Amino acid sequence: MVHIVGAGPGNPDLITVKGQKLLQSADVVIYAGSLVNPELLKLCRPDTEIYNSAEMTLDEVIQVIEKANFSKKNIIRLHTGDPAIYGAIKEQIDELQKRKIEFEIIPGVSSCFATAAALRSELTLPGITQTVIITRREGRTPMPERESLKNLARSQSTMCIFLSVGAISEVVEDLIAGGFAPNTPVAVVQKASWPDEKILRGTLDTIAEKVQAEKIDKTAMIIVGHCLNPEEYEKSKLYSPEFTHAFRQATK
Numbered sequence: 001m002v003h004i005v006g007a008g009p010g011n012p013d014l015i016t017v018k019g020q021k022l023l024q025s026a027d028v029v030i031y032a033g034s035l036v037n038p039e040l041l042k043l044c045r046p047d048t049e050i051y052n053s054a055e056m057t058l059d060e061v062i063q064v065i066e067k068a069n070f071s072k073k074n075i076i077r078l079h080t081g082d083p084a085i086y087g088a089i090k091e092q093i094d095e096l097q098k099r100k101i102e103f104e105i106i107p108g109v110s111s112c113f114a115t116a117a118a119l120r121s122e123l124t125l126p127g128i129t130q131t132v133i134i135t136r137r138e139g140r141t142p143m144p145e146r147e148s149l150k151n152l153a154r155s156q157s158t159m160c161i162f163l164s165v166g167a168i169s170e171v172v173e174d175l176i177a178g179g180f181a182p183n184t185p186v187a188v189v190q191k192a193s194w195p196d197e198k199i200l201r202g203t204l205d206t207i208a209e210k211v212q213a214e215k216i217d218k219t220a221m222i223i224v225g226h227c228l229n230p231e232e233y234e235k236s237k238l239y240s241p242e243f244t245h246a247f248r249q250a251t252k
Helices: 017-024 038-043 058-070 090-098 112-117 148-156 165-177 207-213
Strands: 002-006 028-031 049-052 075-079 103-106 131-137 158-163 185-189 199-205 220-224
Touching: 002 017, 002 165, 017 075, 017 103, 028 038, 028 058, 049 058, 058 075, 058 090, 112 158, 112 185, 112 199, 112 220, 131 148, 148 158, 148 165, 158 207, 165 185, 165 207, 165 220, 185 207, 199 207
Parallel strands: 002 075, 002 103, 028 049, 028 075, 131 158
Antiparallel strands: 158 220, 185 199, 185 220
16 A cells, blocks of 8 residues: 655644654655655654655656555655645556555645745635635646636736746735735745744735745745735634524524
8 A cells, every 4th residue: 555645834743633643654765855844754663765756757656656565565655835835746556556555645734834834824805805726827837828827817816926936026926916905915935834934024016026035946836816915804603693594593
């Protein structure tokens, strides 16, 4: 069995209990060394075979898994955050299925939610927005035109933008061209939940200069939207004394 495990955003305490237990029993761990906190590897036994996939091709990763699976070893493929988001797991799954290797996916805490926690923000505020868009700017991986930042910005939803801080000026241009006002609140959080976490706050017309001044060019999340600094918002109906639901009768 291969377990594809979400390592969480960086803080070793933010891996799931199931993920922690699997690491402790692993015979082989292949981890995404460019982003996964190496502190997590301390959970492994001293005799665990550990491979850094940042230095490997897909074929090399699959070769390690295939060999370990043949020897009936417990195998962990350790991805940053949650494997479902920019984890490149589909191509690995396809190869495992071709070889009839059983696998299970263990979810993890995404860096976008660790970023929201660092900002002490709710991404879905009544009266502001009820939608969160998880996306990225085009880089080596092309984006369909319908999913460009300019087009997505037209919804005025909260946007969590991955893998794009190195092009922060272009991100700002795209968002403003899509309809966000220059004074829209935006935050950039580098290494959310890590000991050296860094938080920058500003607006679309100030954030690029701040990011460049701090020399932030990777491992950072951009969140933009009026949820970050709302002047007014509606309180949830769930806790309103005037609202009846299955568990409580209205008192007003």
